[in-house]
Amino acid sequence: MTAVDTAASSPAQRRILRTEIPGPRSRERQVLRDANVAAGLGQTLPVFVERAGGAVVVDADGNHLIDLASGIAVTAVGASHPHVVRRISEQAQRFTHTCFLVTEYDGFVDLAAALNRITPGDHAKRTALFSTGAEAVENAVKIARVATGRPAVVVLGNAYHGRSLLTMTMTAKAAPYKDGFGPFAPEVYRAPAPYPYRWPGGPQRCAEEAAEALRDLVETQIGGHRVAAIVVEPIQGEGGFIVPPPGYLPRVRELADRHGIVFVADEVQTGLGRTGDMFACDREGVVPDLTITAKALGGGMPIAAVTGSAQVMDAVPAGGLGGTFAGNPVSCAAALATLEVIEREGLVERAREIEALALPRLRALAGPDSRVGEARGRGAMLAMEFVRPGSRTPDPEAARAVAAACHRQGVLVLVCGTYGNVVRLLPPLVIESHLLDDALGVIEEAVRSR
Template structure:
């Protein structure tokens, strides 16, 4: 690493003067609909550090929303994409073929759960992958309906926005929405009305009732679920729920789609989060960490389902771009050769107990949850479960002021999520968590 992996603040405040000036230019040139979490402009990044244009070294606990799991400029990614860019940058795989596309597909066929025959199609974004999973499921089953969960997030396109649960900012003003999207309650253990011990059984019963009596199981093409809900607040489903959904789907000929765009590729301490529950989905969508920082997404699944769509029905001009494929092969190489699945588990063992110590009857932290390097704190009014988004916002602001990048999420906006690069040095991770813990305690 040419960048010192340490937190270093050289300006009086963050953002510094150069970032402020650039942000003013941004406001004049870029649509307001594109928000920002931390208004600093980045000059260099690597490992667990972001260096802004003012020279501040910021601890990265976001990974570009789970994208740079192997770091922002891992040597294996840089080497492969550089070599590919020198050969050619684009031909469109639908016009002429290249081996990188096939190599990424083969890797995903090998790594995703299950030993059945699989095939893969590559795309550019996570939302695009979800849309194509629905196209595949509808073609294979001849059915129109799609079932999703409360608190779900699947993207910002018309179809995936319709599948997403949260209104502001993802849906407000953008309707009418796509038809044949139905929603079942999310088994959110912390907020399940009759208690977390009942969330799995009652959540499954609610889903069954909606599918069988309100929609008709013979009309449902797919049930789509995140093995851990991301934007919804890092909600970990209760044990047995996902397995029950899979079994119910299989019983009725419904395609079970695992949306692993945020959870996939080592993030949760398994190569794919559905492995924690012993679930083998019919189709699985990946993106984010797959491209090592470049836009790449995929649908991988049962060969018979993947082949249901005739030639020409899937694709896109930039789908499986050769440079992005090269970067993905570098990211997969790093994940496997450096044992990053185990590293995610180590991050959980190191961080989760420190966060859990913040929970208490008089605390603003109602619950700590997550798996691997996908961890979260939910903020509430002390002594209640009423969401406290203002507290989460204040903690995030204090972390940013101190040079630690954290992200706010959750349907109620009251969750702080941690997504550190899996390659972050442990002492740097500890320092970032120190800042977070101090920020929480300063508000308690």
């Protein structure tokens, strides 16, 4: 795609409101959606998208929305990045599918090699490709169980790992992810998550006390010799963008080493530059045994991976891993192009710039008399937690109201958190500063008008 083609196809990188949101055309299409799509599939904002590029989504009514959701952290390199689109097109013209388990292709091997290179640690690694984050998490547990010969899996409070039976069990929040879907998978145990803002002993004691609670669960309640894996999000996503205090992840690594447990880092949302490091574990130099990637990996195409120690990964015999669409060739091409864009365009560093621009403004909204109890995050993974003023009582209604006000003004944000009281921001790493500034102004007005 030439520079002229790119300029012609990419929407203007500015907020434009031509109708109310949702507009009449989106509302018409919503009627068809409601009549044909299962009710269990919800929606954040009922607008129908016609085009998207960079950090802007254009709906059916011609409104240009600033995208601070990135398809839930997927379009980190921007929607329809021209380099990614070109590589998708080239691969699709050659072949769209063969199944790597039947006949092989270079894209799968090349992507595995790239992930072996960039994931934490300089030891010998292997990679297995899958289609979704939940599928990768489930396979990481399978690998850990075979490698250790043990059954138990330890996860944290506030965790989100997916919607399959096992990953739904590993996920902490009941509604809407677990209600009515049991019985759940056995041998999954949960330790308290290090949540500095809400830790009973205060943020200064959070790392030590949370690690001690984890140790007690592993050694006393389960037995370290029975634990196959400890699975941790280095920064919790759906649980509320909770950043663990310094020192917690190294303590998890030490505990895993003491008992021969596989330490699994679920970097589905945090990985590939989102937090201002290629992987969130890099910030404290923690090297997991297995690292899980998905979301941003495909630049908009479905692909996921488990990468880790060759010894652990190769414990599974041939035929034990795979899937019909695992490492689809078109998705592999998109992922390779995405990794090239992240490195070539300096998007890891750009995530730190986004934090420097946005986090001080979000923190200025917090205070003892504010509904924003805390603004937090790292890189381009930022959030505000809403509480009743003067307390730490969660205020999900305020979070929903602020998100709705942003949506009406053409800024797409998401609500998350165990209590549903957190507004999260996941801008594409390519977002232009003027566009981010505009979006932050809308957010500030939405908060201050509450």
